[in-house]
Amino acid sequence: MNSLNKILVLSSAAPKNARLISTTKTRLNADDGWLSKLLVRKIEPTKESHSRMLSDKEIVYALHTHNIRPDSVDKYLQNYKQSVEFVESRKSELGCELVGSWTVSVGDMDQALHLWRYVGGFEKIDKAKILFRENNDYRSLEKERGNFVRSRHLQYLLAFSFWPNGDPRPGKNIYEIRSYSLKPGTMIEWGNNWARGLTYRRGRNEAFAGYFSQIGRLYNVHHIWCYKDLQARRETRESTWRNPGWDECVAYTVPLIREMHCRILEPTEFSPTQ
Numbered sequence: 001m002n003s004l005n006k007i008l009v010l011s012s013a014a015p016k017n018a019r020l021i022s023t024t025k026t027r028l029n030a031d032d033g034w035l036s037k038l039l040v041r042k043i044e045p046t047k048e049s050h051s052r053m054l055s056d057k058e059i060v061y062a063l064h065t066h067n068i069r070p071d072s073v074d075k076y077l078q079n080y081k082q083s084v085e086f087v088e089s090r091k092s093e094l095g096c097e098l099v100g101s102w103t104v105s106v107g108d109m110d111q112a113l114h115l116w117r118y119v120g121g122f123e124k125i126d127k128a129k130i131l132f133r134e135n136n137d138y139r140s141l142e143k144e145r146g147n148f149v150r151s152r153h154l155q156y157l158l159a160f161s162f163w164p165n166g167d168p169r170p171g172k173n174i175y176e177i178r179s180y181s182l183k184p185g186t187m188i189e190w191g192n193n194w195a196r197g198l199t200y201r202r203g204r205n206e207a208f209a210g211y212f213s214q215i216g217r218l219y220n221v222h223h224i225w226c227y228k229d230l231q232a233r234r235e236t237r238e239s240t241w242r243n244p245g246w247d248e249c250v251a252y253t254v255p256l257i258r259e260m261h262c263r264i265l266e267p268t269e270f271s272p273t274q
Helices: 003-013 030-036 050-054 070-089 121-134 136-145 187-200 230-240 246-256
Strands: 059-068 096-106 111-119 149-159 174-182 207-215 220-227 257-267
Touching: 050 187, 059 070, 059 121, 059 207, 070 096, 070 111, 070 136, 096 121, 096 174, 111 121, 111 257, 121 136, 174 187, 174 230, 187 207, 187 220, 187 246, 220 230, 246 257
Parallel strands: none
Antiparallel strands: 059 111, 059 149, 096 111, 096 257, 149 207, 174 220, 174 257, 207 220
């Protein structure tokens, strides 16, 4: 009896309200190879948080996503540039720095993304929030910015320890942020597969940084890639598919995903990484 028939027999024999669960303890024969790639493997219980297992530094990242009014993009960018300059002037007090600042050129148009790094974890974020709230100049900038945006979203993220650190890139580049919504309980398996998968993506130095959410939309993952242009992106991705093992990485990670989308980003003039 082949794999598909086995599933159909089990489904018909089970009560209508029963849930069929498969784990790594199931032994699959050679004919079941394709099926094993569609099953989300069970993660064993652990006394250590998943974030501790995947991220090894007391550094928290804040990803700000702002949807801008189409007629106010220039005013918005000028306002945010002033905010960045304010933070840089108080860097020792605030303990944060801008990693990258981008506008979306393909995807969600009239959108800006700003990625900040807080060295010192959530304790440093708590102190920075107080300083921002008590500073009249910064509050004035925030109030003015409210006239230029339609909506805002903030996520606190941790960095995957096996990804690059998001160090500034020289020259003029484009960036791609690929955002994934994962099935709950699959973050460790995602990390294990991508720790191997990144070895196939190092040839052209396109990997910029990878993060997973801590506060905000949970079980979210963001992978950021850097390319010279769209043609370089195409060539790099096609080249990756010729690497033995990359297809297996994709086959094991796709079943973990509930939703995904990508956006092409262009650095702002005040972004540390270009």
